Amino acid sequence: MGKQQEGKRRRGEKDGKRKGRGKTAAAAVPEDAAPVAGCWIRFPRLRGCMPSRAKVDSSTSARGGGRETKPSTDDACQDQSVPPASGSATTSNTGSISPSSIVGEELKLAFQLRRFTFSELKCATRNFRPESLLGEGGFGCVFKGWIEENGTAPVKPGTGLTVAVKTLNHDGLQGHKEWVAEVDFLGNLQHPHLVKLVGYCIEDDQRLLVYEFMPRGSLENHLFRKSLPLPWAIRMKIALGAAKGLAFLHEEAERPVIYRDFKTSNILLDADYNAKLSDFGLAKDGPEGDKTHVSTRVMGTYGYAAPEYVMTGHLTSKSDVYSFGVVLLEMMTGRRSMDKNRPNGEHNLVEWARPYLGERRRFYKLVDPRLDGNFSIKGAQKTAQLAHACLSRDPKARPLMSQVVEVLKPLQNLKDMASSSYYFQSMQHERRTALANPYGSQSMKAQSTFARNGQQPMRSLSYGPHASPYRQSPRLDSKRQ
Known part of the structure; x- marks a missing residue:
């Protein structure tokens, strides 16, 4: 009897030690700790961006088919290429899931897309480390990664092909439908002014997209977050490139496409400031046949959506033209489409700017004051007139995007700088005087002069903290139909 009790006591001690070790290990890894080999940690500021350990473990076991797999370490992902599971890098997806298995969706895949495993993208992004984070949007987080030039295997940072890996936020409201739309549209549409979709990953509940990396980030970042103003010539180049991208979708694609979310944060820039449209999660096939x-x-996004679309839900390509007009105004003024930090009457950019659009002298009030006269007078006049046409309250009166492209083409690299204009120099002098003596008699006189000329002292822009070039703006509706 004593031996049986002694045996039970010893087994109890062993069980207690095993339980104690488990609790100690869990407590030893705080939530904000750095990632260690084989572990996946949620960071407080990236909540929802990092795959949970349970999800990673389940996807790993599914790929291994029940076989024991060797966990890849952080160092292995960083310092050397990880060979594909099979002989060919482009056919390394041994546990591939048929697109037809996606519940309730038909996924039309383009043959040129690469199929990645979750493990490959995990290593390509250095374990989805925070320092690899490019930004976060409604869909999920975007990480910088490196893969083989013509394959799917990860390579050492700084080598191979640099990519942007977008992950699905499992806690978000936007997700699978947008992921499907992105693959359907970008997987089957190719154009110099559309971001190239390199490939995708669909594995268990993981949904990831792999794009070409755009080194200069978004137009939003350059217009509103950089300390130095974007030169006028670059703004015109970006406007033309974005217009060509929309014109392709509306008038040149095999099936017309309505982009539906045209805004500065969705216009990405390559090293030469060539504009490319990204984020096709809200895109819709345009009307066909007799449908209007x-x-x-x-x-969509507040401040960019066309008024008739907001009121009726009737979506046309002219809805995109309106959004283009808003972005054109943002590029011209350096102001956001919606800015509650500005004085009353100036929160909504379109409503504030509308009285000045199309007028030969008052258009000066619309030009970004940070340019300090380094812009083309003719170019700014034509841009204001074009924005006025795109923002027409009557959708039928708005131009086609192909017409917008033709208007923008001659505006590239015009040399008639406003800084050499006598009128502009006088206006700048009065503005500086008014700002230097806001309570003096000279200021009152200058303000009356501004009123006669349709001008008012410009309010200087305020800049927030630096943000990711891939940061997304809030949308009107977090769910996609």
């Missing part, structure tokens, strides 16, 4: 519009739930 597509009826859909109102979605």
Whole structure:
């Protein structure tokens, strides 16, 4: 009897030690700790961006088919290429899931897309480390990674092909449908002014997209977050490139496409400031045959959506033209489409700017004051007139995007700088005087002069902290139809 009790006591001690070791290990890894080999940690500021350990473990076991797999370490992902599971880098997806297995969706894949495993993208992004984070949007987080030039295997940072890996936020409201739309559209559309989709990953509940890396980030970042103003010539180049991208979708693609979310944060820039449209999660096929519009739930981004679309839900290509007009105004003024930090009457950019659009002398008030006269007078006049046409309250009066392209082409690299204009120099002098003596008699006189000329002292822009070039703006509706 004593031996049985002694045996039970010893087994109890062993069980207690095993339980104690488990608790100690869990407590030893705080939430904000750095990632260690084989572990996946959620960081407080990246909550929802990092795959949970349970999800990673389940996807790993599914790929291994129940076989024991060797966990890849952080160092192995960073310092050397990870060979594909099979002989060919482009056919390394041994546990591939058929697109037809996606519940309730038909995924039309382009043959040129690469199929990645989750493990490959995990290593390509250095374990989805925070320092690899490019930004976070409604869909999920975007990480910088490196892969083989013509394959799917990860390589050492700084070598091979640099890519941007977008992950699905499992805690977000936007997700699978947008992922499918992105693959459907970008996987089957190719154009110099559309971001190239390199490949995708669909594995268990993991959904990832792999794009070409755009080194200069978004137009939003350059317009509103950089300390130095974007030169006028670069703004015109970006406007032309973005217009060509929309014109392709509306008028040149095999099936017309309505982009539906045209805004500065979705215009990405390569090293030479060539504009490329990204984020096709809200894109819709345009009307065909006798149909004049597509009826859909109102979605998009505050400040960019066309008024008739917001009121009726009737979506047409002219809805994109309106959004282009808003972005053109943002590029011209350096102001955001919606800015509650500005004085009353100036929160909504379109409503504030509308009285000055199309007027030969008052258009000066619209030009970004940070340019300090380094812009083309003719170019700014034509840009204001074009924005006025795109923002027409009557959708039928708005131009086609192909017409917008033709208007923008002659505006590239014009040399008639406003800084050499006598009128502009006088206006700048009065403005500086008014700002230097806001309570003096000279200021009152200058302000009356501004009123006669349709001008007012410009309010200087305020800049927030530096943000990711891939940061997304809030959308009208967090769910996609």
